[in-house]
Structures are given as structure tokens and as C-alpha cells.
Amino acid sequence: MVGKDVLVVQRMLGNKGGRGGMVTKLRVKNLLTGGTSDLGLDSGEKFEEVSMDMHKMKLSYIDGETFVFLDQESFEQYELSKEDLGDNAGYITPDDDFDVEITFYEGKPVGIVLPIAIDRTITYCEPGIKGDTSGKSTKPATLDSGYTVQVPLFCEIGTKIKFDTRDGSFIERVK
């Protein structure tokens, strides 16, 4: 919470650590104004945490820019816009069956928390380079959800990968 504004972290865009602490680049959404912005936040800054309700749901369907989720207990449906989901919108497909957490502020759904690690299949990338298993060099790859992430050079079209939904980083190849 910043003054009267409630900010929700939509994405961790990267971080760097020094001897004094960590600076994290974040994309945040202001729930009152609806605006998003990128910020660099150092680890020493303290904020008042806003109490949010979390409800476990599954994605029901996607209607254009609207994502509809089904509460697994009440069977009520809740809608979130693509903008509400931020980059997370690019990580999920209508076929997904995993549970997600929908966050509520003052009774309204405002955001989504995905499982930290999810599996996706690469639908397009430049040809793989065999032998380069270091993972230090990367290339862009389009996932079956339509989103593009950076993957190691050894990945190929059809490779199933596990990646971190907090920052979009590659974790491992799924065998």
C-alpha cells in the first residue's frame, strides 16, 4: 500500500543482488487507478501489506480478452480481463487443468497467482544446438500458450519445458 493506493505486483521483471541487498524490477498495477508501471524496488523498503482474499479456482474458458474462472467450492464464475492477469495471461491456455489462486480485494477479483512452475510445449524456436547444455546462452521460444520466453539453445520445437511463472525463466526440460 502506498498512501491510499493499493498496488498489486503483476510481474517480477528481474533482480540484481549486491552486498547491500537486492533491487527487484517489478511491474505493478494500481487497483484504484488501473494503471500499471515498472518500478525498481530495493529490499530495505517496508510497506503496509494489504489483506487479500485468495480463492482456489480453475480456468473455465477464455472469451476474447476475458478470462473466466470457476470457484471449485462455490461453483461461482469470476471474470478477469487480460490486463488484470498481466503477463500471466500468456502462460495459460483453455486446456489447462491446474489450480490457480484468484486474489480478491474488497470483494472484487483483481489478480491471479499461478503455480510457481508449470509445463508448456515449445511451438516455435530456431533450431537447437546439440552439445550446448550449459543453459547460459538463450534464444526466444514461442509456447503453446502463444507467449514467448527465453530458453537454452538446446531446446527445439516440440520440447516440453518447465518454467518459473514469477519471472518467466526456464527451469528445466521435461522428460
Add this chain to the structure above:
Amino acid sequence: MTIDVLCKVVDNYGDIGVVHRLARALAESERGLKLRLIVDDLVAYSLLEPAVDTARTIQDMHGWKILSWACPDDGSRAAFRQEYATDPPRIVIECFACGRPDWFEAMLFDPADSAVKTMVNLEYLSAEPYAVEFHRMPSLTRSPLVRKHLFMPGFETGTGGLILDRAFMDSRSRYSDAASRKAERRRLVGRLDLATPAGAVEFAGRFWVLVFGYERDYGRIVGDVAEFGRGTPVQVLVASGKSGPCFMEAWDRAGKPFPATRLPFLPQTDWDEVLVASDFTIVRGEDSMSRAALSGRPFLWQAYPQEGKQQLVKVRALLDGMRRCFEPASFGPVETAFTAFNDRLEDGPEVRGDEGILPLLVPDTVMAAGFSSFSDVLLGNGNLAGNLMTFLREIV
């Protein structure tokens, strides 16, 4: 304009050294600027700047106010209150995300104060690409009235650059001219009492190698300096600190093959002068490395060891920036030496490396031009103090 500069000493003297240098450069860049330095370790500060009185929790120095981080519960608390009653904090430079003392935090976030405060977090120097990405980026505090931004020092265009304080630049200029260099060195040798008056000329005329690193076995470096010393009279200056006993032990073991002199702990301006007076420097820490790079002379940097050899990432980033200034053939030995010197998991008297510095010592005009060119690039990025003042004017 009044600026509060906050500094917490994490370890050694790097943090307070940068803050003191920044204060000098800010005062030089802006006439009439009032600076208040809030520092948690006045003892460490006094070693770099002897004018600091460690017994006084609030004091004037060079026209600035120096305040102790821990506002004491005695008579000086009234002096703190008086200082801020008429001139509350409005512009704050928080160095290295050090946080704020409670008494300062209370003023900054005072609900009765509706004025906007501007805060800049001056981050650690790094050549890594994130320096450009994070430079001038908006940050957050818990109050919309306390507006914070990041400011990144750096080696690249698009960062805040390096601090170019007048004392350092004057020293650099005086020692850059070959004709005046010997005379300046003789004066320096006399002033720091490094040799007898009779020996000062010979001392000043040798090839100076300055050693300031972390603990390790310096046998390989001593061997290379000894080899180089067969053709050129060498004088090694061993800085106070962790590398001193290690270097002297290796030097002793090798049969004292060249003259080596232990330096006392030097105030910042004296240290800078020794550094630019030297022909080759081995330096640790970001601030001394930046001075060595700005000197335009060959140097070797030892980065602070981090888990999983993360220091190599920092070293490679610096090398990537330097590479553009060198002929490819002459850069190879530089890259090899930097990488070997930093390829270690931890420090200690037994830690050995394969750092061959002989190619960096032997006069090579092409390689020397590379170091000089890198220095020119850094100077071209401007003075961090001036860049910071420009940024503050934009955001206040």
C-alpha cells in the same frame, strides 16, 4: 538546496569512501549546496578523512554537517532537532539501499508534513547490463509524498557514470605528464615519508607497482614482478589491509627480489594520489577499481568473492566494456589475468591462482593505449555528481 546523504558502513571502507568522494564532488559541482552526511561509523570515516571528530555526534566539516546515524539520547539530540526544525529533509540520497535511522524516518514520513520529499537510492557500481536498465528508474516508498528513484553509477553511456572529484582529477592531471611525474612522485615520497631524503630520487624513479587486494598466496605475482624487475627497477607499494601480510610473506619467501614498502592506511586523497602515481595497480573494491580505470594506466582488479563465483559475472561485464577499447591481440593477456585472478571460491592465505601479470607489466604501447582509451570513455560519461544534480533538478 539541502541534501541529506545516508551511509551505513557494511564492511571495510568502500561504502564510506564512495560517500565521502560523492560529498566532495557534489559540493564542487553546486555552489551553495548544503550537505548533511548521516553516517553510522564515524571511526571508519575518520580514517579516510582525518578531519572527522569521532567524539562528536553532530559537527561541521568542510562546510557540511556530519551527523551520527544513532542520534544519542543526550544534549546533542536538541542539536539534531534544531538542525532539522528550520531545514527539514526534502532531498535525500540513500547510498546502497542502506535504509534510514529511526529519527530520520520519523521526520521523512511525518503525517503532519505534507511536503513532497525526493529520495534517490545510489546503488553499487557495476559494469553489468542491469546498471543501464535500472538507472533513473522510479522506485517506491510507503508514502506517495516520499518519491524515490534509483540512480546507477556505471561505465556505460546510459548510467550515472563515475564520480570525478576535483582532488582526484587534479592528481590524475599532475601525474599524466611524464616530465612532471617524477617531480610529483619525489614530493609524494617525501610527504608520505616513504624513503629517506637521499633515497627519494631513486625511489621515485622506479616502476611503481601498487598492491591492494584480498588474502591469497601472492607467489605468482611476486614471481612475475621479480622477472620484470630484472630489466626495470621496480618499487612495490603494499597497501594496508588484508593483502599486505600475504604479499610480504610471498615476497619474503622469494628472497625479497625487489624493494617492497608497506604503506600506512592513507586518507582518501593521499590514496588516490598514490594510485595515479603508480605505473601498475592491483586493486580490490569498486571505488579503487574505478580510480585505477580512470588513471588510464594498466591495472588488475580483484572483485569481492561471492557465492558460486558470482564475482566472475561482474569481472566479465567489466572486461566486455574494456574490450572495445583494446586491439584484440593486446586484450588477450588482460582478459586472462583478470579472469585467473578472480576465479576463486573464497579468499585466504593459501588460495592460489594462475594470474600471469608479466604481459601487463612489460611496456607495450598498444596495450597501454587500450587502458588509456578506456579511461577516456569513462571520462566521456561525465561526472556522476553533476549527472546526479541534473537528475535531481528534473525530479524535484
